[in-house]
Amino acid sequence: xxxxxxxxxxxxxxxxxxxxxxxxxxxxxxxxxxxxxxxxxxxxxxxxxxxxxxxxxxxxxxxxxxxxxxxxxxxxxxxxxxxxxxxxxxxxxxxxxxxxxxxxxxxxxxxxxxxxxxxxxxxxxxxxxxxxxxxxxxxxxxxxxxxxxxxxxxxxxxxxxxxxxxxxxxxxxxxxxxxxxxxxxxxxxxxxxxxxxxxxxxxxxxxxxxxxxxxxxxxxxxxxxxxxxxxxxxxxxxxxxxxxxxxxxxxxxxxxxxxxxxxxxxxxxxxxxxxxxxxxxxxxxxxxxxxxxxxxxxxxx
Numbered sequence: 001x002x003x004x005x006x007x008x009x010x011x012x013x014x015x016x017x018x019x020x021x022x023x024x025x026x027x028x029x030x031x032x033x034x035x036x037x038x039x040x041x042x043x044x045x046x047x048x049x050x051x052x053x054x055x056x057x058x059x060x061x062x063x064x065x066x067x068x069x070x071x072x073x074x075x076x077x078x079x080x081x082x083x084x085x086x087x088x089x090x091x092x093x094x095x096x097x098x099x100x101x102x103x104x105x106x107x108x109x110x111x112x113x114x115x116x117x118x119x120x121x122x123x124x125x126x127x128x129x130x131x132x133x134x135x136x137x138x139x140x141x142x143x144x145x146x147x148x149x150x151x152x153x154x155x156x157x158x159x160x161x162x163x164x165x166x167x168x169x170x171x172x173x174x175x176x177x178x179x180x181x182x183x184x185x186x187x188x189x190x191x192x193x194x195x196x197x198x199x200x201x202x203x204x205x206x207x208x209x210x211x212x213x214x215x216x217x218x219x220x221x222x223x224x225x226x227x228x229x230x231x232x233x234x235x236x237x238x239x240x241x242x243x244x245x246x247x248x249x250x251x252x253x254x255x256x257x258x259x260x261x262x263x264x265x266x267x268x269x270x271x272x273x274x275x276x277x278x279x280x281x282x283x284x285x286x287x288x289x290x291x292x293x294x295x296x297x298x299x300x301x
Contacts, residue, residue, distance in 0.1 A: 070269035110187035186220035
């Protein structure tokens with residue numbers, strides 16, 4: 001009886017210790033979440049105010065007004081809707097081409113055998129240590145050499161200028177080492193027997209890639225597509241460096257024009273920032289299941 005009682009007491013102590021540790025862990029996570037989310041919450045409630053000190057820490061807005069959002073929506077400060085369309089076009093083209101190139105390039109690195117395969121992959125990964133700013137000058141010179149910044153005239157001049165300026169923003173970001181790594185790791189988890197069986201049946205490599213590799217690596221591909229959507233939607237530095245028309249800027253870069261040379265409507269800037277973040281939250285909300293599964297599959301692969 002004493003032994004059974006001691007065992008029951010030890011079990012209760014373990015359960016109590018586990019609950020205390022879980023409560024402590026949740027408390028720490030809640031604190032981290034509050035610290036992380038408060039800047040965005042502060043930006044949101046400040047964008048709803050019409051007057052007051054914007055630098056005060058607050059939990060509720062001093063007054064409510066939709067004037068700042070109206071100023072952004074109506075285009076009195078910046079062509080908001082035109083820039084939103086620019087961002088949508090840039091994201092659609094950039095994400096589609098980046099995912100396509102990364103998924104194609106990862107296949108031979110994962111499932112084909114050729115001399116220098118591992119050395120090539122290591123060399124590609126080595127480039128990850130370089131900051132993005134290291135390629136700005138090279139990318140700018142390449143963009144000029146390709147003629148993407150030329151001004152076209154004639155009947156089709158406007159259309160050609162639009163396409164070339166979109167291409168100037170998108171092309172330098174199409175090669176993604178992170179995407180290549182993630183998708184290659186997902187491909188590595190695909191059984192080689194499936195590929196060999198497809199080859200025995202006479203399937204070509206592109207058919208194997210399309211019918212076997214892509215469906216099995218879909219969660220990782222979706223996760224990478226979400227990451228690329230965030231990157232292209234938030235593209236700022238490169239778009240501001242290029243000498244392109246103001247109307248061709250993406251939303252995140254174009255909202256800088258809300259800050260004037262002599263005065264700045266800070267609340268309108270915050271309203272624009274909130275509107276810029278909302279599409280990212282919506283995309284992540286609908287794709288978070290694939291996002292977590294995809295990153296988990298890439299790490300396990």
